[in-house]
Amino acid sequence: MVVVAGVAIVLSLGGSSAPKREAAGRSRAPASHVAHRAGTGGASAHPASHHRPAAPAPGSLPQTHALPLSTTAHFRSLMAALWAGVVHDSVSGAMPAFFPKAAYLQVKAIPDAGGDFENRLVHGFRLDIGAAHALLGANAASARLVGVRVPQQFAHWVDPGACNNRIGYYEVPNARVVYSENGQVRSFGIASMISWRGVWYVVHFGAVLASGVVDAPAAGPSSSIDTGTC
Numbered sequence: 001m002v003v004v005a006g007v008a009i010v011l012s013l014g015g016s017s018a019p020k021r022e023a024a025g026r027s028r029a030p031a032s033h034v035a036h037r038a039g040t041g042g043a044s045a046h047p048a049s050h051h052r053p054a055a056p057a058p059g060s061l062p063q064t065h066a067l068p069l070s071t072t073a074h075f076r077s078l079m080a081a082l083w084a085g086v087v088h089d090s091v092s093g094a095m096p097a098f099f100p101k102a103a104y105l106q107v108k109a110i111p112d113a114g115g116d117f118e119n120r121l122v123h124g125f126r127l128d129i130g131a132a133h134a135l136l137g138a139n140a141a142s143a144r145l146v147g148v149r150v151p152q153q154f155a156h157w158v159d160p161g162a163c164n165n166r167i168g169y170y171e172v173p174n175a176r177v178v179y180s181e182n183g184q185v186r187s188f189g190i191a192s193m194i195s196w197r198g199v200w201y202v203v204h205f206g207a208v209l210a211s212g213v214v215d216a217p218a219a220g221p222s223s224s225i226d227t228g229t230c
Contacts, residue, residue: 059100059196063107063167065157066198070150070175075200082202083145083177089133091126098125099194099201109166121203128206131214132188136181143181150175150193150200151224158194163230170195174215174224187222189215192229204229 069075078097085094104117136143155172158165175190192204206213208229216222 057100057102058199059103059106061197063103063169064197065168066195067155067170068195068198068200070148070152070200075148078199078201079148079177080145082148083179085129086132086177087136087140087143089130089140091122091129094125094129095122097202098122099203100196103196103201107165107167107169110164124211125202125205127212128214131206131212135188135214135217139182143179146178146180146185146221148175148177148190149221149224151226154224154226154228156228158230165230171229172200173227173229175200176222176224178221184219185221186217186219188217189224191215 082094082097085091085097099121101114101117104121105113107113108116110116133140150172151174152172154174155170158168158171160166160168171192171194173192175193176187177190178185178187180186190202190205191207192202193200194203195201206215
């Protein structure tokens with residue numbers, strides 16, 4: 001009876017240990033096998049990169065009825081681009097602040113809206129940037145932007161059908177670009193800004209019906225007047 005009991009104990013111990021060894025063998029694969037499956041080469045593996053999809057170009061999405069604000073970081077970045085364009089006489093540098101071409105093509109119900117955008121609006125913007133740069137003079141590089149003051153009280157919605165438009169937008173006249181140069185605060189105007197999806201963009205810089213001019217340069221910040229346009 002003692003011998004039988006001893007055999008039973010041995011069989012019991014052996015039966016419980018074998019499955020554990022087998023389970024352990026299934027849970028751990030050789031390192032070389034893991035590297036081969038991952039396709040990383042073991043120690044030289046790099047985590048997979050994740051690319052965010054590019055944001056839609058401004059103007060490519062539909063218009064909204066959102067009233068823009070001049071207190072956002074995005075607006076300040078656009079005005080910084082405008083100012084850099086003035087300082088360096090670079091229309092390409094200032095273009096982020098200009099009304100997007102894709103939006104203009106949606107707005108205008110005229111033949112060849114793309115040609116009108118390039119040959120009239122952008123051409124005029126280029127001349128106005130040059131005029132503002134000339135206003136700063138020889139010390140343009142030392143001039144510093146204080147801020148762009150937008151008279152929100154003058155903002156108004158332009159309905160579709162006005163001024164050959166098929167889509168409406170907000171317009172605000174005579175914002176003021178305030179800057180300091182040679183220890184003095186000075187300013188000049190932005191003749192007209194219009195909205196696209198809740199953002200203010202320059203559409204006429206120096207004047208609405210003329211090119212190569214500076215809008216109302218003045219000592220000090222000056223003030224805006226309401227001369228609403230399309």
